[in-house]
Amino acid sequence: MSKVLSAVAWPYANGPRHIGHVAGFGVPSDVFSRYMRMAGHDVLMVSGSDEHGTPILIAADEAGLTPQQLADQNHRIIAEDLASLGLTYDLYTRTTTRNHHAVVQELFLGVYENGYFVEQTTYGAISPSTGRTLPDRYIEGTCPICGYDGARGDQCDNCGNQLDPADLKNPHSRINGEVPEFIETQHFFLDLPALADALGEWLDGREATGLWRPNVIRFSQNILKEIRPRAMTRDIDWGIAVPLDGWRDNPTKKLYVWFDAVIGYLSASIEWARRLGEPDRWREWWNDPAALSYYFMGKDNITFHSQIWPAELLAYSGKGDKGGTPRQYGELNLPTEVVSSEFLTMEGRKFSSSKRVVIYVRDLLSRYQPDAFRYFVAAAGPESQDSDFTWSEFVRRTNDELVAGWGNLVNRTATLVNKNFGEIPKAGELTAEDQAVLDSTAAAFGVVGDLIGRHRQKQAIGEAMRAVADVNKYVSDSTPWKLKGEDERERLGTILHVMTQCVADLNLVLSPFLPFAANEVDKALGGAGDIAPMPRLEEVEDLDGGAPYPIITGEYSHFPAWERKAVVPGTPVEKPTPIFRKLDPSIVDEELSRLGG
DSSP states (O other): OOEEEEEEOOOBTTSOOBHHHHHHTHHHHHHHHHHHHHTTOEEEEEEEEBOOSHHHHHHHHHHTOOHHHHHHHHHHHHHHHHHHTTOOOSEEEETTSHHHHHHHHHHHHHHHHTTOEEEEEEEEEEOTTTOOBOOGGGEEEEOTTTOOEEEESSBOTTTOOBOOGGGSEEEEETTTOOOOEEEEEEEEEEOGGGGHHHHHHHHHHHHHHTOSOHHHHHHHHHTTTTOOOEEOEEEOSSSOBOOSTTTTTOTTEEEOHHHHHHHHHHHHHHHHHHHHTOTTTTHHHHTOTTOEEEEEEEGGGHHIIIIIHHHHHHHHHTOSTTOOOOOTTOSOOOOSEEEEEOOEEETTBOOBTTTTBOOBHHHHHHHSOHHHHHHHHHHHSOSSSOEEEOHHHHHHIIIIIIIIIIIHHHHHHHHHHHHHTSBOOOOOSOOHHHHHHHHHHHHHHHHHHHHHHTTOHHHHHHHHHHHHHHHHHHHHHHOGGGOOSGGGHHHHHHHHHHHHHHHHHHHHHHTTTOHHHHHHHHHHTTSOSOSSOOOEEEEEOOTTSOOOEEEEEOOOTTOOOSSOOOOOTTOBOOOOOOSSOOOOTTHHHHHHHHTTO
C-alpha cells in the first residue's frame, strides 16, 4: 500500500466554474482517487478555492462587493458544485484561511533564507485610468520571441516562453484595451536559474519513467531552455503579506497569487491533519520519499506545476546551486507526475461567459444526471488532446452507451431475477460460455485498473464498456427469457446468477467513473447502495480564529476492494427502476438556444 497524494488544481474564485474547468481537473482526479482507494492505497485528495490576485479585485468591483465578500460567495458556489459532482476531497478548503497564509509565509521564509529570492527593480504595469496595477495575465500583445499575436504578459501560450509585460510588442489591457504605463517597482524574484540544474535533473528522471504524458514532459523541458528569475511579489493590496521587515506592513505589496496558490496543496494537507487532530499526519505524504503525488490540471497551468512549484520545493529544501537547509516542514516531495489535460471547447468554440458560450456546473447538474457528464468526460474528454463538448454528442453517448448499454444490462438482469426467482438464484453447472463471460468481467479489474492508474481513463472506460457489451451478447445468446419449463429452471437460474455476478463485477469496475449510478445498481441487486462513498459539504470554524467557511470532506475508509465480490444466492431483488434517464433529442435545440444559437 502506498501513500498517494491527489493534488487537484485550485479553481479560481472570480466566478462560478463551467464544465470546461472540471473536465480538466475535477472528474479525472476523482476517478483516479476512487480507484486508488479501492486498490488499497492511502489517498489524500486536497484542493480549494484560489481567492487572491487582481482578477478577484476586478470582479468584486464589477459586482459592487469587497474582495472578501466575492471570494466568500464564489467559494461556496464552487464547493457546492464540486460536491454535487461527487468529487471525494478529503479536504477542499480556500486560500483566505489563516492556516494557508501561515504556510505560504513559512515557504517564503525558507526560500528566502536559502538565498533563492533576489530583490530586483523592475517595471510594473499600471492602468492609466485607475492607477491600479495590471496583472501580467491581463496584458496582451505580440510575443517578442515567436510573433504570436495574443501572448499574455506572463507567458506565450504559443511558444511556451516566460515573458514580462514590458517585453510584449503593442501591449494593451484586456480589461479596457488601454495601453499600460510601466513604472519602476521593487520585487522579490525567484532565482530560477540557480534551480535550473536541479529542475532539469528531476524532469529527466520523470521522463525516464515513461509515465508522463509526452506533451507535458516536452513542454516542461522546453521552458527550462529560456529560464530566468521570475517575480514572486506584486503591487496589489489583496493577497498574502511578505513576511519581512519593511515589507510586512506595506499595504500595496503582496505575494504573487501563483506563488501562494500552488502552496495550497501543502497548506490543505496541513489543515486536513490539524482538523483530524493529528497535526503531523500530513508528513506521511510530504516527507516520506516513498509517497507518490499526482497533480491534476489543465494544460495552461503546466508551467506552474512543472517549474514554479517544483522550484519552490527545491529552494525550500536547499536543493539548488546555492545549497541550503529546510526549515520546520523538512525536505518536501516533488511531484511524481503532473497530469495535465488539454482544453475542452463547446460546440466548436472556446468557453466564454461574456459571449454566452458556457454552461456552468450547477446549471448542467440542475438538468442532467452527474454521471452522464462524468461519463462524457471520461469517454470523450480532453485527456490527451483538445476535445469538443456538443449537446448532440452528450445525448448520443448518454442514450446509446449509458442507457442502451450499461443501463439496459442492469435493468434486464434485475427484472429477470425478480420476475423468475425474486432473489439471486444459485448457479448450477457452468458451461464454457458461462465461464468465458465470468472470466471476461473478472479480467476487467486488472485491465481497467491498470489503465486508470496510468491516467489512461478514456481507454479504461472503453475497456469497461467493451466488457459490458460482452455480457450483453452473452445474455442475447443465452436467451434466458425463453427458458420457461420446470426442467429448464436450473439452467435459467445459472444464467441469471452469472448475469448478476457480471453486473456486480462491472458495477465495481465502473464505480470510479459512475459513483452515483454504482450505488443505485448495488441497490438494484439487493445491496445497501453504499459502495461508492460520497463527499459532504460541512461548515467549519477557521482553525486560527478567522471567519467560518464551508469545506468539502468525507469518510472514505469503507471503499470496497478492487476485486470480484461473490454475489450471495438468496439475496432479495426487487423490481428495478431505470438507473439512467434517456434524453429526448429535442434537448439539443433547447440547449443550443440557451447558448444563443
